[in-house]
Amino acid sequence: MPFQVSDLAELDAPEKEYLWTLNFGPQHPATHTTLRLVLTLDGERVVKAVPYIGYLHSGFEKLGEDLDFNQYVTIVDRMNYISPLANEIAWHHAVEKLLDIELTPRCKYIRTILAEIMRIQDHLLNVGTCALDLGGFTAFLYFFTLREQIYDIVESASGQRFHTSYTRVGGVMFDVDNAWVDKIRAFCKGFRPVHEEVHKLLTRNRIFIERVQGVGFLSKEDAINKGVTGPLARASGVLRDIRKDEPYLAYPDFDFKVVAAKSGDCYGRYLVRMAEMMESLKIIEQAMENIPAGPINVDPETKAVIPAKPAVYRSIEGLIQHFEVIMPNRQAGSPREEIYAATESPNGELGFYIAGDGSWKAYRARCRPPSYIHFATFPDMIKDHQLSDVVAVLGSINIIAAELDR
Amino acid sequence: MSHQELLQTRFPAAGLVFSDFRDNHRVQVPKERLVEVLTCLKTEGGFDMLVDITAVDYLEYEDADDRFGVVYVLLNTSTGERTIVKTFVNDPDPTLPSMYPLWKSADWTEREVYDMFGIKFEGHPDLRRILMPDEFTTFPLRKDYPLKGRGERHNFPVITRSES
Numbered sequence: 001m002p003f004q005v006s007d008l009a010e011l012d013a014p015e016k017e018y019l020w021t022l023n024f025g026p027q028h029p030a031t032h033t034t035l036r037l038v039l040t041l042d043g044e045r046v047v048k049a050v051p052y053i054g055y056l057h058s059g060f061e062k063l064g065e066d067l068d069f070n071q072y073v074t075i076v077d078r079m080n081y082i083s084p085l086a087n088e089i090a091w092h093h094a095v096e097k098l099l100d101i102e103l104t105p106r107c108k109y110i111r112t113i114l115a116e117i118m119r120i121q122d123h124l125l126n127v128g129t130c131a132l133d134l135g136g137f138t139a140f141l142y143f144f145t146l147r148e149q150i151y152d153i154v155e156s157a158s159g160q161r162f163h164t165s166y167t168r169v170g171g172v173m174f175d176v177d178n179a180w181v182d183k184i185r186a187f188c189k190g191f192r193p194v195h196e197e198v199h200k201l202l203t204r205n206r207i208f209i210e211r212v213q214g215v216g217f218l219s220k221e222d223a224i225n226k227g228v229t230g231p232l233a234r235a236s237g238v239l240r241d242i243r244k245d246e247p248y249l250a251y252p253d254f255d256f257k258v259v260a261a262k263s264g265d266c267y268g269r270y271l272v273r274m275a276e277m278m279e280s281l282k283i284i285e286q287a288m289e290n291i292p293a294g295p296i297n298v299d300p301e302t303k304a305v306i307p308a309k310p311a312v313y314r315s316i317e318g319l320i321q322h323f324e325v326i327m328p329n330r331q332a333g334s335p336r337e338e339i340y341a342a343t344e345s346p347n348g349e350l351g352f353y354i355a356g357d358g359s360w361k362a363y364r365a366r367c368r369p370p371s372y373i374h375f376a377t378f379p380d381m382i383k384d385h386q387l388s389d390v391v392a393v394l395g396s397i398n399i400i401a402a403e404l405d406r
Numbered sequence: 407m408s409h410q411e412l413l414q415t416r417f418p419a420a421g422l423v424f425s426d427f428r429d430n431h432r433v434q435v436p437k438e439r440l441v442e443v444l445t446c447l448k449t450e451g452g453f454d455m456l457v458d459i460t461a462v463d464y465l466e467y468e469d470a471d472d473r474f475g476v477v478y479v480l481l482n483t484s485t486g487e488r489t490i491v492k493t494f495v496n497d498p499d500p501t502l503p504s505m506y507p508l509w510k511s512a513d514w515t516e517r518e519v520y521d522m523f524g525i526k527f528e529g530h531p532d533l534r535r536i537l538m539p540d541e542f543t544t545f546p547l548r549k550d551y552p553l554k555g556r557g558e559r560h561n562f563p564v565i566t567r568s569e570s
Contacts, residue, residue, distance in 0.1 A: 054537040061522075062546060066553050097428050224454050224483050227511030238483060245486040246429075337427050338462070340479050340490055353477060355462050363467060368458040368479070376514040405537055 019047060024390065026055050032129065033401030035375075037390070044387045049379045056405040064365025068331070069095045069169050070306070072365065077163045079367065080403040082125050083118035085154065086345040088167040093248060094341035094352035095362075098334055101170050101304055105292040108250040110176055111167065113184070113287045114157070115249065115343075116280040120191075121150045122346030122398070123231075123273040123280075130270065130395035131202055134211045139198045146194055149187050156180050170305035171297030184288050188281055195277060202270070212266035216381045216393035219264060227373045230348025232397060235272045236264035242344035253290075254283045266396035303332035331360035338364075347371060347398055371403040409433075409451045409489050416446050432490045440493050441503050444478065448508050453480040453489065456509035459516055461523045465549040473497050474525055478505070495525060504530035522547035 025036040034055040040048040060079065064072050069092075076087040089111050096103065103111070128143035151161040157176050158166035166173050202208050218228065223236040233240060241258040243251045259275040261268035300307040300321045307325075311318030324330045334356035342351035348370030357363035374397045382393050410424050413433060422443070423434040435443045447453045457479040464470035472494035480489050495502055504527035505512040516527045517536040524545035527533055535542060542558065544551055 054535075054539070057537040059546065062551075062553060100428065222510075225510050227455055227457055227509070227515075229457075240483055240486075336468075338432075338477075339428060339430055340458075340477075340488075342457075349457065351458060351479070353458070353460050353479070355467075357467055364460075364462045366458075366460040366462075368460075372514060372518075373458075373511060376511070 018042070022387070029133075032394075032399065035399065035401050035404065039387070039390070041387060046382050046385055046387060046390065049382050049390075051375060051378060053375070053401070054405050056401050058406070060406040061365055061367065064362050064367075066361070068328075068360045069099075069334075069362070072362070073167060074163070074165045076367070077165055078402060079369065079406060080122075080345065080347060080350075080371070080400045081162070082400055083122040083346045084163055085114045085166060086118040086122070086343070087350065088165070089115050089249075090341075090343040090345055090350040091352055092167045092169060093343050094339060094354050095169055097341040098337065098339045098354050098356055099169065099304060099332075100335075101298055101302065103171065103249075104295050104298060105250070106294045107171050107296050109287050109291045110157075110172060110296070112250040112254075113284055113291075114154070114166070116283045116287075117150055117153060117184075119280045119346040120277050120284075121147055123277050124150075126395070126398045127198070127202075127270060127273055130212075130266075130392070131208065133391040133395045134208060136202060136205070136208060139201050142194050142198055142201075146187075146191060149183075149190065153180065153183050153187060156183060168297070168305060170302065175296045176291075181288050181291070184284060188285055188288075191277075191281060195274070199274065203274070209267060211389075211392050212270060212396070213263075214265050214267075215385060215389045216266045216396055217264050218377060218381055222377070222380070223264070226377045228348070228377060229373070230344070230346070230370055231259075231269060231272045231276060232348065232374055234258065234260040235268035237262050242342055242349060246342075248343060250287065251283075254286045256280075256283050266392050269396045328360070333358045334360065334362075340368075342368070345370060347400070347403075348374065367406060369403045369406060371398070371400050372406075375399050375404055409447060409453070409487065412451050413443065413446065416450075417443065430490055431488065432492060435491055435493050437493050437495060437502065440491075444480075444491060444505060444508060447480060447489065447491070451489075452482045452484060453487075455481040455483050456505060456511045456515075457481050457488075459505070459512060459519055461519045461525055461547075463523060463547065463549045474500050474523060476502060476519065476525060500525040501528055502526070503528050504533075506530055521545070524548065 020041040022039045022041055024039055026034040036052040038050045039046050060075050063075050073088050073091060076091040077084040079087050124143040124147050128140040132140040154164055155161045157180055158164040218236045220237045223233045223238050239260055244258055256279045259272050259279060261272050297305045303324050307318045307321045312322040336356060336358050338355040340351055340353045342349045350370055351368035353366035354362045355364040382390055413422055420439045421436050425432050460477050462475045473496045475492055475494050478491040504516055516530055519525050520533055521535045521538050522545055
């Protein structure tokens with residue numbers, strides 16, 4: 001076994017008394033949220049890092065057993081709050097697989113566009129704050145202007161800028177219109193020059209490269225063995241992307257590439273994220289020009305989806321359907337089965353393991369959070385690096401503590 | 407050869423139960439054979455990634471025979487094949503062998519299962535609570551733990567400024 005008690009004994013030995021212990025966090029600007037690291041330092045070299053997490057634990061999985069399939073979407077929103085819609089899509093992807101609901105083509109396209117916008121949003125923040133932590137303020141500001149535009153796009157679709165709660169079982173809450181598509185068109189047009197400018201700012205910037213190149217190395221074998229997925233794994237050369245390997249939503253219709261790097265360090269992750277944004281943009285551009293017409297929700301007769309408000313207020317059938325979805329004693333059931341379904345969230349594989357017990361609630365709603373799995377690799381990644389590399393590595397693995405602790 | 411054929415030829419009389427639901431392929435394994443089956447899946451089946459370990463408490467589940475089901479989600483990164491291995495453990499001392507020697511990703515996922523359900527993993531190098539505070543005495547995702555808690559939060563020791 002790699003971890004041995006002798007390692008600890010060695011640290012405690014009197015001749016190593018010159019080692020320092022540094023408490024990093026829970027409140028520190030570079031941890032982005034609340035997580036704590038206890039670093040053992042030899043001068044400025046990190047000998048050992050022990051993470052302590054759980055400061056934001058709020059029992060999301062326990063709540064998932066109490067709220068129904070539609071209500072719980074407000075909670076999954078708050079897991080990875082950098083890209084909330086990606087969580088909603090993942091949650092309802094799993095629920096729809098459990099209930100065997102096939103979405104309408106229009107809904108698939110809208111969800112695909114939003115999922116890709118969320119990927120861009122997440123990568124924008126990640127690259128921006130990674131640069132910010134290393135002293136590059138400009139890229140951060142450039143990218144946050146773009147994020148502001150994304151908030152506008154999301155707001156005009158769902159009415160909320162941040163915690164949208166937009167998806168529903170079997171569809172989404174509101175339909176979108178042409179003005180929304182125009183907004184995305186304008187965003188795509190404005191995105192490229194800013195992206196190019198940040199490339200110019202960072203990609204060949206000597207100060208940036210010296211802080212990230214060769215830092216936080218993760219080999220391909222380690223990445224697979226430690227369960228690492230998403231951009232982190234792809235930067236280590238693991239050619240895996242659930243959008244390609246197990247296509248869901250409307251991804252089979254689009255032409256895009258899986259971005260990967262060989263280096264496995266922070267610089268590789270930065271490059272992968274920058275390139276992935278362009279691939280996401282390609283998907284959005286293909287999708288938004290071809291959004292199919294038709295209904296946005298599945299047939300209300302399935303008792304799975306809330307009917308449109310005009311139908312509820314103006315027809316007795318609509319009211320009854322609404323009643324049947326909302327009232328706990330009238331709700332449709334779920335099969336007494338268990339399912340694991342995963343989507344490619346911006347951070348990696350975001351999966352949900354749902355156990356159904358016949359009711360309209362999950363008996364168990366397990367979330368497989370990518371941040372949690374990725375942060376477990378951190379102590380090995382930072383070992384023997386300098387203290388100042390801690391923020392570079394933390395920034396590159398994109399830890400969202402709300403998702404880490406749930 | 408699919409993993410199902412592989413397991414059937416390797417463990418003909420081990421009491422494995424195979425089932426499919428939607429696109430999930432599942433195999434139910436008796437607790438005693440878990441290490442053998444997972445080792446075989448890793449070394450011969452090519453399942454090189456342990457995506458997740460989680461547990462379900464069947465205390466309030468209708469017609470359930472066992473208390474806890476522990477679920478291992480495996481993935482073969484070269485073929486994209488997935489399989490879900492499930493095993494059951496029971497009170498009073500739910501214990502399973504740790505999968506840390508096979509997959510390092512089991513480190514934190516097993517710690518979380520221990521933290522939330524109280525299932526112990528033998529051979530785990532560092533089985534401590536991870537999300538809940540160390541002083542916590544019960545396991546919150548068990549079904550006999552109430553949603554609103556038991557008032558632990560109000561009884562945490564408070565450190566005053568003069569003591570700190």
